[in-house]
Amino acid sequence: MLLDAVPFQDTIGLAAQLIRRAMPAMVLIPLGAAMLSPILAARSPRAARFFGGGALLLNFFLSLLVSNLVWWQGPIHYHFGGWAPPIGIEYSVDAVGAMMAPLVAFFALLSFASASRLEKEWTPSHGGAFQALYLLLSAGLMGIVVTGDLFNLYVFLEISSLSTYALVAAGEDRAKVAAFRYLIIGSVAATFWVFGLGYLYALTGTLNMADMAERLPAVIGSRAAVAGLAFIVAGLAIKMALFPLHGWQPDAYTYAPPGAMPFISAIMAKVSAYALFRVLYDVFLKAGPAGEALELLGWVAALSILAGSVLALGQRDIRRMLAYSSVAQIGYVLLGFSIGNAFAVTGALLHMVNHAVMKSCCFAALGAFRAKTGRADVDGVAGLAKEMPWTAAAFTIAALGIIGIPPLCGFFSKYYLIRGAVQASAWPFVAVFGVSSVLGTVYFFRIIESLYLRSADQGAKREIAPLSVIAPALLLAGLVLALGVFSQDVVGNFVPIIVGAGGPS
Amino acid sequence: MNDTRPLWAVLVSLAAVGPILLSDKRPNLREAWSFIAAALKFGFVVSLLPAVLAGGTPECKLLDLAPGIALHLRADPAGMVFALLASTLWIVTTLYSIGYMRGGKSPHQTAYFASFAVCVSSAIGIAFAANPLTFLLFFELLTVATYPLVVHNRSEEAVRGGRKYLAYTFIAAQCLLVAVVWSTFLVPGATFQAGGFLAASGATPAQLRILLLLFMIGIGVKAAIMPLHGWLPAAMVAPTPVSALLHAVAVVKAGAFGCVRVLVFIFGPSLLREIGMDWLIASVAAATIVGGSLRALGEDNLKRRLAYSTVSQLSYIVLGAALGSPAAIAGAIFHIAAHGFMKITLFFCAGSIYTRTHYTEIAQLAGLGKRMPITMGAFTLAALGLAGTPLLAGFVSKWNLALGAIHSGNEVFVAILVLSAFLNFAYFFPIVYTAFFEGDKGETVRFDETHVAVWLPPALTAVAALALGMFPDFFWSFYTLAWTAAKAATGLG
């Protein structure tokens, strides 16, 4: 066989070459599986589900291999159709992309079990469609993470949006109205992205990120470039559900099917935030985004943090409260980007990972509570800690993480963000972090109090929550702790890269 | 160089939490686990004593928490005092709470013992933390671990007390986080140094003042300094062993120790005097001392009176650390231990009175001295100690504090100390008087003590307070530890 004839060191080189060649498979595996799922599901739904799960598992291992290779040997580039950029489309995975890719793959795999559990009541082709859309969503999000071409990013943004509209609409009756509102606002966002890209294309003539980064400094002075950036950022702000533009998120999170929620809640906003990071720090870095533009972005983010926290206070339904809390937490990420120094950006990227884990743990635990009592409001979960001690503990760990209690992971991303803000002596932003954590304490402890301190009303119907829903919550809670303790290993990989790659000092 | 004993001291009780939770159904096994953990922890801490007394600082660095900042545990003299106090009193409190809980048949005992173990391990972590970030990590862990204890008996009043506790401590936690981040920004990778590490930070005095303010708010809530003390009386609704833990063993003591760390080991006496904040903090502490005592006078509930007495006693420590002269710092560090022993005795007595007679108001205690001589005897001994009468631990620390006040040139605080002695006497003597001299004289009263596990701990701690008064270096050599830390902090070397 080819491999054993080659001495060991070469096999490493060969393996690296193989992974370098197989990198786009991170998107192609779920894509191909999605295309085959409806056909397979018509024959036998069980086989289709194993096929989908297997594809996501393989995809997760590949993403781990790719990210380790990137962290070991530097960015990987892949030219589609044999055409080098800027002629053809290019996939490029740098250190930060190598962090996001396994994150997307992991969450796709993790909530695939609980998402597909929902299909039992549906006809086979209905189920096949649900699984195909779920795989398309993970392919779309992975496509956004690894692409190096701005228009290709739009295409995969649209794939993930369309599949999210459908996944949200698959929930209860009111979900269809929420999905329609999400469709309208989401298509505004995607069209803003294309429109902003149009401006930049008109000025630079290219769609490739690296090439545009070279050609932007010459034209950054003109108003059109700033307008392009403004439209792109506005589009992504809608996708990230930043305050004033977050209208669609609470309904979408509340009425979406619980199975898919850990995936949607964790990753959707983060991938858009990552796209913003690529635009701000890959494309616009050399051109130096206008100082006051970033400053304005910072104030929008701060407003979003405060508004999200305050709005979350007033909610009885936990899903809606978690949606508003996501509005606040994504504000942390944007604030980290707009502060701009290496610590703040590291904090923002780390917070993307941490918040993805914590928020999806909350939703997974909530899914288990809902499976048990059928209700998802604060009174509905009263006294559940006695019957479901492990899930309640998982929810508490995630909640304490979001508040920022050491040694959980939320604390460390907040540490970097505040460290960055102090270094840039942006004192109002430091105050914003503090206030929002306190507000977070209030609305999370209200739930913890209800879980542990109030007695359950015996009348409510009680089913046994299936293991496939509880397991993700426990696994994620463990991850929250592990990410906290080993946050240095996660950070160690992309701080030098950001600082090294001429990023913000 | 990597001496892992401090790490084991912290981890042993964390490790005990698992077995405690698992042996929920078998109380004896659960108590056994607590005892084993307490004994092991005490053993580890005492094993560090000779090395520290010989001037060494056994330390160990674990994984990095942030770039350039490791999870760094180091046993220095001041840390040793707090660690010894916490581990010793944990054994005594475990014994006491077995008796108290068994007697009182209170529910949720497993949650109590588990969070108690986490509290003590974070207290030891705070004692041995070598850099501000590690200190913050254990400080917030303590905050979270104490919440289940404050809301222990799940009553509406307890939940409200818990909410108040959360409001105070989490706002403080944010201020402390910002302060720690700012200090690591000013002096990257700094560890606690006797005499403070901020002197070379190059920050302007105005910035340093704000930084100090943030630190004091962050830690002051736990140290129950006057404007920030609101949560402590509200937390009195918890059962007595919890109050004992809150007051004497871990929580509030961690706050006071935190103030010592900030004032002596981050800012340092010379820097404090330079930015003119030493008299400000000292006067706030003095105000708390007097204010706390006055509030204690007004309280009729025994435990609430003891709570306000803690508020005022803790500010002795803050006062000593703020004054900055060697004697004051030594007195402050010694008072951490002295107040621990005395106050825990008072709470144990209050608990044993409650289990036996369900009296909570001071007026009800008439004639109790004859029925419960040992409990009331210990109570009187500890009360006198707190008032600062010679031959008791309180006197040693008060004497050094007064000496320090004179050395540092602010004589007015000596007057404060004397005034507080009278106030202490004013709010403790009525209790002692009603217990021994009032009540119906005539009928013969038989000896009516509670279960041995309830009256033995207060007796032990009262005797320990007496012993500490007479021989300040009794067993744990608190006095020498306090003075070594004080000399190092003020450069007398």
Place this chain on the structure above:
Amino acid sequence: MRSLSWIAVLFTGVVLFYTAPSLPPIGDPESPASSHVSPYYIENSVSDMATPNLVTTVVTDYRGYDTLGETTVIMTAGLACLLILGFWTPMRRHPTETDRLSFGSPVLDAAARLLVPYILLFALYVLFHGHHSPGGGFQGGTLLAAGVILVRLVRGRDCGWGVDREQAVRLACSGAFLYYAVGLITMLMGHLFLDYSKLPLPLTAAMRRNMGILGVEIGVTVAVAGTMILIFDCLHATPHEDREAEVSAERAGAEGHT
């Protein structure tokens, strides 16, 4: 909601009108868009892949991966409609009386009978001639679907040459998969994804690209046709319970008349 819209419109309007003048003038040959990347496309597509239609070369080869994404977008839309409106109304082989005449008056019936074959033939022409004249996969697929949907509209809801919802789903997915497979072949052979010049065909590199484009165009056509039919069918379908109610009402009506 209205005030938010006025603010948004006002703000976007200001940005548009303020920044439009700084865009390059329309039609200027030296504008960055026309001078940086597009000259390569214009000058090299005929020699690279023997395809005069420059847009087709850009769509299917230079930026072929975009079009794979596009085809997936279409398939996603189809599957989304199926999931949202997946009320399963199986095709009935023998249409009832009303189905036949729901739209079809004799005039429409005759016109459709004449028109549909030419629509389908023109669709195939547009597909296969996409290399040389404006056209290609998407246009071909839409025309194919138009023909089938015209028959449905005229001949009533439930008969459309056996292309019921199940086949439409299979059509949509297999079309997209054909496009995906063409790219996968070169990747499995160790070359780059969608690199048609490495296809295992006994032809010159340019002709291999030409054939690759054709294969991809066919995939797109099948996908678009399948999806269009699927979406039409979903929107057109009535849920189970309404269906039964309709049929029973019909039967009652029929008894009433006889």
Place this chain on the structure above:
Amino acid sequence: MSAFYEIANYWGVAILLLVGLHGMLARPNLMRKLMAMNIFQVAVILFYLSFAEKTGASTPVAPHGLLHPLAADFINPLPHALMLTAIVVGVGTTGVGLALLVSIYRRYETLEEPELLEKMRRENA
């Protein structure tokens, strides 16, 4: 900076965009919102195609037999290729939107947003 008449297309684009945006956000009827969304997407298509223009250049299909077309003779094919995608995305979104509207109408018998929200609130209470 280009003169007013040189960038006439972009005024058209701006107007279409604003009409679409207003229609989507302000119109109460959901179907109208969907139509406004199409106007919004058409505006972007016009915007891109106005980059492709080259004065004196013909449509991007090389005549038969011309092996090396000159850049100046043919307009820029890239925006046309991109707008093919935008059209397809527009169709996809409209298709899904219509499907949602059909299912909403079937469930609530109305497409007017105020009425709809009122019905949902009454059911929820």
